[in-house]
Amino acid sequence: MEHQQDPICSQPHYPLHTRLLIELFLDNELPAIQTLTIEPEYGHVGRIVYRNGAVRLFRGASIGVNSHSAAEIARDKGYTKFFLQNLGYATPTGKTFLLPAYIQRIDQNLARYGFTAYSYSEAIYTYIDSVVGYPCFIKPNEGSQGKGIYKCFTPDDVHAVISQYQREKVDVLLVEAAIAYPDYRVVIWRNQMIACYLRRPLFVVGDGCSTIRDLLNQRQASMNQAGRHALINLNDPRLHQKLRRSNRTLDTVPRSMEEVELQDVSNLSIGGEAEDYTAQMHQRWVELCIRISADMGLGLCGIDIACADIEDPDSAYSVLEINAAPGLENYAALGVRQAALVRDLYRRIFSESPVIQA
Numbered sequence: 001m002e003h004q005q006d007p008i009c010s011q012p013h014y015p016l017h018t019r020l021l022i023e024l025f026l027d028n029e030l031p032a033i034q035t036l037t038i039e040p041e042y043g044h045v046g047r048i049v050y051r052n053g054a055v056r057l058f059r060g061a062s063i064g065v066n067s068h069s070a071a072e073i074a075r076d077k078g079y080t081k082f083f084l085q086n087l088g089y090a091t092p093t094g095k096t097f098l099l100p101a102y103i104q105r106i107d108q109n110l111a112r113y114g115f116t117a118y119s120y121s122e123a124i125y126t127y128i129d130s131v132v133g134y135p136c137f138i139k140p141n142e143g144s145q146g147k148g149i150y151k152c153f154t155p156d157d158v159h160a161v162i163s164q165y166q167r168e169k170v171d172v173l174l175v176e177a178a179i180a181y182p183d184y185r186v187v188i189w190r191n192q193m194i195a196c197y198l199r200r201p202l203f204v205v206g207d208g209c210s211t212i213r214d215l216l217n218q219r220q221a222s223m224n225q226a227g228r229h230a231l232i233n234l235n236d237p238r239l240h241q242k243l244r245r246s247n248r249t250l251d252t253v254p255r256s257m258e259e260v261e262l263q264d265v266s267n268l269s270i271g272g273e274a275e276d277y278t279a280q281m282h283q284r285w286v287e288l289c290i291r292i293s294a295d296m297g298l299g300l301c302g303i304d305i306a307c308a309d310i311e312d313p314d315s316a317y318s319v320l321e322i323n324a325a326p327g328l329e330n331y332a333a334l335g336v337r338q339a340a341l342v343r344d345l346y347r348r349i350f351s352e353s354p355v356i357q358a
Contacts, residue, residue, distance in 0.1 A: 008036060014043030016229075016329040017063060020346045021046065032353050054354040061325035063300075065349060070297035071324035077141050077174045080296070080322055087295050089288075090318045092306075093132050094176035096141055097121045099162070102171035121162055124175055125155055132177040137264075140165065141172035150238060151178065151264035153245075164237075179318045181306040183266045184277060186285070187326055187345075188293040188301045194345055195338070196281040196310065197331055201263040202232065202239075202271035206254025212243070212262070213250040219271065228333045232271040238263060268330035276334055277310055278341075284313035292319065300349065302326025 010022040018038060025036050037047045048056040056064040062071065073079050078096035085091055097119045098106075107118075128136055138161045140148045148170070150161045165173055187194040204215035213234065220232045233239070234250065239262050243249055246260075254260050266272045285307065293301035302323035308315040332342040 008038055009040070011040075011043055014038075015060065016327070016332060016342070017058075017061065017346055018043040018046060020343055021048075021350055024343075024347050024350065029347055030350055032351055048350065050353040052353050056354050061327045063325070063349065064354070065300045065352075066298050066324045074296060074298065074301075074322050074324035075142050077139060077321060078172065081174075083296065084292070084319055084322075089292060090316075092137075092176040092179050092318050092320065094174055095119065095127060095131075096172050096174050097124050097127075098172055099166060099170060101166070101169065121173070124158060124162070127175060128152075128155075128158065132175060135178045137176045137178055138162075139174045139176065140170045141174050149265045149267075150241075157241075179306040179320070181308045181316065181318065182310070183320065184281075184305050184307060184310055185274075185326070185331075186281070186289040186303045186305060187328065187331075188289055188298075188303065189345060189349065190299055191290050191294065193278075193281070193286045193289060195328070195331055195341060196277045196285075197334070198275040198277050198310075199266035199268060199304075200273045200275070201261055201266045203259055203261045203273070204254070206256055206258040206260065208256035209253065211251050211253050212248065212260060215254070216250075216262070216271075223271070223333075226333045228268075228330050230269050230271050230330060236263075236270070238265070269327070274330055274334055276331075276338060280311050282311050282313045285310055285317070288317075292322065296322060298322070298324055300324070300326070 008022050008026065010019045021036070022038065024030050025033060032050050032052075033048055034051045035049045039045045045059045046057070048058075050056070058064045073083070081091050081094060099121050103118050103120070128134065135151050135153045138150050138152055138158065148165070148168070150157070152158045152161060162173070183199045184196055185199055186196045204212060204219060206215070210218070216232050216234060223230050242262055242264060243252075248260070263270060263272065268274055285305070289303045289305065292303055293299075304320040304322070305317055306320055307317040328342045328345070332339045
């Protein structure tokens with residue numbers, strides 16, 4: 001028996017999907033749902049009971065529509081790359097390496113079987129020199145929203161990243177070749193392409209009198225006003241690394257109309273910009289992304305694809321990552337049409353009653 005619950009009230013700081021779920025439920029647009037319980041302080045977790053007796057729980061952007069195992073594989077960049085390559089999809093050349101503390105932990109178990117074929121982090125420098133070259137990207141093997149991803153131009157850059165990962169107790173890292181094509185996020189739901197948008201790294205445009213610091217503060221204020229939850233971290237070491245490579249600092253005053261790129265990764269959560277390409281995306285790429293989602297066992301999927309020209313079916317491409325819990329807050333902030341599309345997507349998702357296992 002369900003207990004009587006307090007009235008549901010949405011809060012501005014709740015995640016977008018939670019706010020939309022509450023709105024749709026209160027507007028009687030989710031007739032399949034019997035009760036909805038949201039943790040009221042942060043709105044980060046919730047429990048849905050459907051009229052057929054099925055229960056769905058969600059936490060953050062993981063809204064309970066993908067199997068746990070498929071979602072866990074998608075979180076692991078190395079395993080994702082293995083399966084995508086095995087299935088014949090193009091991905092950046094890359095390899096995972098284990099950091100010493102992690103090897104020490106797992107060796108306590110594997111040593112008894114005589115296993116010694118670890119990918120030691122000491123071999124990274126030789127691997128880069130002989131296989132991927134500079135510049136290259138180094139990423140934590142698990143993670144999202146661009147956290148901890150660095151573009152490395154020299155062995156000193158690599159050494160600095162490995163040292164930081166050791167301080168942060170990262171277990172496994174991924175080294176990948178840098179792909180020079182534009183970066184797109186494609187959202188798939190149940191064998192249908194929902195949205196495609198170009199992602200650009202954080203940048204500012206000079207006005208001839210404001211410092212880069214001032215321009216970034218203006219950009220943050222503009223994103224806040226647009227309802228984006230992206231956060232520009234002025235202390236991000238990657239931002240300062242990018243500035244140093246162009247002999248700039250936060251106090252540099254760019255020329256009027258001068259565009260200054262401030263990140264090497266295009267994630268929207270750290271201030272990147274999006275441009276809707278849903279209508280322009282060629283059907284070849286739509287079908288490719290639908291196949292990837294199905295091949296990886298995901299009903300809801302965000303696919304990051306680098307493509308020379310998303311409107312040309314014959315362009316070169318590379319699948320960068322897949323995401324089993326794609327956030328759509330930044331895309332929804334692009335405009336009224338995009339916000340309506342995202343609202344309708346969540347209406348469809350939350351209307352679908354889970355199957356009750358016998």
